[in-house]
Amino acid sequence: MKKFLCLAVALGITSSFAAGQVQALATWIGSWDYVLRHDQDGKPQAAFARLRGDNEALLWLTCSRMPVGEDLPEVVSMTAAVSQKSYLGPSAPRGRSTIYWFDDGSPELSYWVYRGRVGRLANSEQVSLFLKKLSGARSLVIELSNYRYETQRSEFQLNAADTKAVAERFRQDCRDIAGRVSADQSLIH
Secondary structure, eight states: OHHHHHHHHHHHHHHHTGGGTOEEEEEEETTEEEEEEEOTTSOEEEEEEEEEOGGGOEEEEEEEEEOOSTTSOOEEEEEEEEEOSSOOOOOOTTOEEEEEEETTOOOEEEEEEEETTEEEEOOHHHHHHHHHHHTTOSEEEEEEEOTTOOEEEEEEEOOHHHHHHHHHHHHHHHHHHHTTTTOOGGGOO
16 A cells, blocks of 8 residues: 555656656665656756655655746755654754664764654755765664654664665765756765
């Protein structure tokens, strides 16, 4: 059922943009779902990678190019996010302290922005560092906190080869997406 839902979402992405000639290609890389969306000119516009964790948690990596305004250049946004079934509530714009760690390593602290059931790391430099550590890891634990500051733990088991392949593809696709705008591509390493 979940694979069917993923395929339906991917087909929905493709068909919803069909009128504007925007296309998306969905694929699986091991346990990861991966979608690359193209704009009307056939250029990469957005990349999405998703991994299922315990208790219906999902880990998302996103890179997208989007317009800011009519006379303004497009910008590239890169995020890492965790969605889960418990309501987290909104955070202040700065975000909430969030702890995560890879394998049996030391816990790391960063600020994640929360909305609804999703917590996201939106600073491109932090996302690049997160992706670098993720690509060599076997497990990831993220402790989000709800609006009452109660810990909501999400765990992800990683296949090292699959995760490395996803990280490499995501970096390359994000570089291609950023190539269309005057973005600092050094962040996408």
